[in-house]
Amino acid sequence: MSCLFCGIVAREIPATIVHETDRTLAFRDLNAQAPTHVLVIPKDHQPDAAALAEADPAYAGEVLAAAAAVARQEGLTGGYRLVLNTGDDAGQTVHHLHVHVLGGRPMGWPPG
Numbered sequence: 001m002s003c004l005f006c007g008i009v010a011r012e013i014p015a016t017i018v019h020e021t022d023r024t025l026a027f028r029d030l031n032a033q034a035p036t037h038v039l040v041i042p043k044d045h046q047p048d049a050a051a052l053a054e055a056d057p058a059y060a061g062e063v064l065a066a067a068a069a070v071a072r073q074e075g076l077t078g079g080y081r082l083v084l085n086t087g088d089d090a091g092q093t094v095h096h097l098h099v100h101v102l103g104g105r106p107m108g109w110p111p112g
């Protein structure tokens with residue numbers, strides 16, 4: 001199976017890594033939609049949040065904790081948005097779970 005984000009975990013595909021734990025990795029989105037736009041992923045392949053939560057709920061918690069650590073590290077004291085696009089209607093293009101951490105500007109609501 002060829003997976004872009006597994007390639008980043010394996011350091012086969014370059015990325016700007018900003019945070020790492022035993023089981024998570026965070027790197028800047030190539031096409032940033034906000035002053036801070038970081039993707040947080042589990043190092044182990046899971047297609048989406050539902051799959052990870054079902055397989056290993058504690059691991060899902062680690063991904064959320066890593067997202068919070070990234071927000072803190074990026075100085076997003078005014079707030080930030082976590083996005084987990086799931087499936088085609090949400091526009092998920094990479095089928096390896098990733099949490100978008102978006103911040104550094106006011107976020108509109110509802111999203112597009």
Ligand code: 5GP
Nearest residue numbers: 004015027028029030031085091092093094
């Ligand atoms: P999705 O639409 O699946 O929720 O988000 C996938 C995200 O991955 C997009 O925001 C896109 O810009 C980002 N992305 C796609 N390819 C790469 C890549 O090779 N490197 C990095 N750092 N981000 C990527």
Ligand code: ZN
Nearest residue numbers: 003006045096
């Ligand atoms: Zn993967």
